[in-house]
Amino acid sequence: MELKNFFSPESVAVVGVSRDSNKVGHVIFRNFIDGGFQGKVFPVNPNADQILNHKSYPSVLGIEERIDLAIIAVPAELVLRAIHDCKKKGIRDVIIISSGFKEVGNYALDRKLENLLKKCRIRAIGPNCLGTFDAHTKLDSLFLPRYRLKRPKEGSISFVCQSGAVGSSILDLATEEGYGFSKFASYGNAMDVDESDLLEYLGNDKSTKVICLYIEAVKDGNKFLRIAKKVSRKKPIIAIKGGTTQEGAKATLSHTGSLAGSADIYFGAFRQAGVVRADTLEEMFHYAEILSKCIVPKGNKIQVITNGGGYGILATDCIVKNNLELASFSKDSIKQLRKRLPPLVSISNPLDLIGDATTERYKIALDVCMKEKNIDIILLIALYQTPLITTDIVDVIIEANDMKKKPIAVVSAGGEFTEVLRKNLDENNIPTYTFPEQAVKAIAKLVEYYEKK
């Protein structure tokens, strides 16, 4: 399905731009101006001549230019009228931010709107939604002010989210953590465009490498399964399901007006479709980090390199618990490492370069591990608190990673000093984690995804 206008329209009308700066329509319009949207944007408000130095129109019909997308932020009872106007104006795509439909029990209005959209052949995201954000075009229908919700930098993760609040806080958090996004969509009640349509579109979107999905209930199970199968062959889909318990499912009813089905059915469908399942939002982030950055691993044999014994042990425990394999060095690698590393370093897995590890030791370890055929994936733990690791360890890791021979994930934990080095790796396409368990669980999903594919 063609959903291009929802992310990169050339011209947008915001319908319902109040002069009150706290109101939803106003915030949206302001975000277009402040956010650097490259297309044209027109405010619609019958009671104003000018808003934020832009000429205001009584309805979309008053705008002379072609409009690719209308964002509707008027009270529920005025939405039908706005849609009629869009139809007359020839607008084919709308985002309906307004709430007050089936999610509050207003089924009559809900049906009317649905019928009208069908009759007019207008494609809609919403109602009762946050809408869309595109980090590249700066299309931004999110009605949350930029000082409260930062927008993420350009990147390759796209996120489809049934819940507006989950979506907005995650976007904000992702910005803080430095994740790069491509597209975001919160589709609310999914009256027309649903999660499957968005999945299909993002599956074909060149700037999206990984699709994250928060769902409570899919609208059409068969459609979802069919599309998810197709898309996950092209790129990873990571999904988290809200309402996996009876009590949680009950709560979804008052949230988006849809009753979540049995968790087992969903999890089964995920498995069947090759969708990577996350159980928490935190996991979703960690999985997206590795799946958006790493190359395809040849197998599941992990080599741990560390300068912290305890971290190496925790990583080892976690590798075993996640049914991954601990790699073993070949005789030749053992010989080389034995020759080039100090006698106190025991050549095993984890390869503990010990507390006085230098950058040079990491270089030797990486050099041998990159060539070793028995190793598929490298989990590199670098605790930067010890003084003999110099900051150019970052270059050593980047150089190894740039060879594109096997995936490398890095674990480091600490404060400011650590954070500078972490960000540097991060920007050079290396997945970074704070705790060994996070990295190992993410590696397990990387392996799982490519095994199934």
Place this chain on the structure above:
Amino acid sequence: MELKNFFSPESVAVVGVSRDSNKVGHVIFRNFIDGGFQGKVFPVNPNADQILNHKSYPSVLGIEERIDLAIIAVPAELVLRAIHDCKKKGIRDVIIISSGFKEVGNYALDRKLENLLKKCRIRAIGPNCLGTFDAHTKLDSLFLPRYRLKRPKEGSISFVCQSGAVGSSILDLATEEGYGFSKFASYGNAMDVDESDLLEYLGNDKSTKVICLYIEAVKDGNKFLRIAKKVSRKKPIIAIKGGTTQEGAKATLSHTGSLAGSADIYFGAFRQAGVVRADTLEEMFHYAEILSKCIVPKGNKIQVITNGGGYGILATDCIVKNNLELASFSKDSIKQLRKRLPPLVSISNPLDLIGDATTERYKIALDVCMKEKNIDIILLIALYQTPLITTDIVDVIIEANDMKKKPIAVVSAGGEFTEVLRKNLDENNIPTYTFPEQAVKAIAKLVEYYEKK
């Protein structure tokens, strides 16, 4: 056991202070000076007259004043000589930073040192350790430079850690995250003072509210069990065990020279002793956060208050999965909430104050929940991205918490704006989390600890 001198000595000798600023002894000595240690500190180096503007002594014997604690950072082969000198000087407590003993297979030297310590009746932490840090007295034997490893602020969490690297990176991370610490000890090979001795001491330490413990192997199982039982009746102990798999256990051998025992035996002992088990370092933090801050809950019935539907649902799922109960409002509370909250808010659990929630709505919800007898614990989710929550929501939450009627845990996720509000709650003794699952798992441990106690 009296371990006071390891944390609040009045005078300290650092033995082996090189003039080379990268060397361990030098870094330790510098940290005493830069860190603001209140007692006296003397550098020992036979080849220098002055170090960092302090008179240097050829051995501890040259120091005229009484010395409460010697920190020994000379090469392994010189440690015995240093201990002899300490004995002559009348020093009863030493921290041996030096490595090169049983952890590298040097069993002969190891036995000699052990016998000498016994003969001299000198209490020792180490060898092969980071030593101790006290956030209150600024005693600091950590040989890691302050620009790489920040020291945490004063607080009530104490951390005993077998692994130096785990300990140091966790201290650094904790500082970054704003956790307050009381005492830290990394005891390395545990030749003399072991985890149980430290536990016992911290159990009696007034400034410690929660004890965190990372262990690979305890030295004396019966002693640990006996002391842990006694201490956990006074205050919570949170323990994480490294080497819970066969492969992980094998790796502990080359780490601290001790073979980790079966995980089941450890987990059984934790249960028996009332020790709260954490499976990851991340969990350990989250549990310490709630156990150091919250009052005793009356039961396990949780009420969720949220302005984000999806977060409420994820929290609900997690409450059920963690065998906690969802609280139900009494008729009277329902009546009050119905009267005071807008009709769109459905009065249930989670109590979803919906996307346009104001601070006032939170105030009403908290007011009723604090009085409701069917609610034992409140999980409050506040996503600050929506504009109608004003920043004084922080005061509303603090006021409710200050009534000390029931524990409140807060979930918020986001960037800068969120972080300011989060820190404010944090400083007012309210546990804060990023994701609902983190908070719920921590609440489960809070309930578990007080049920067993």
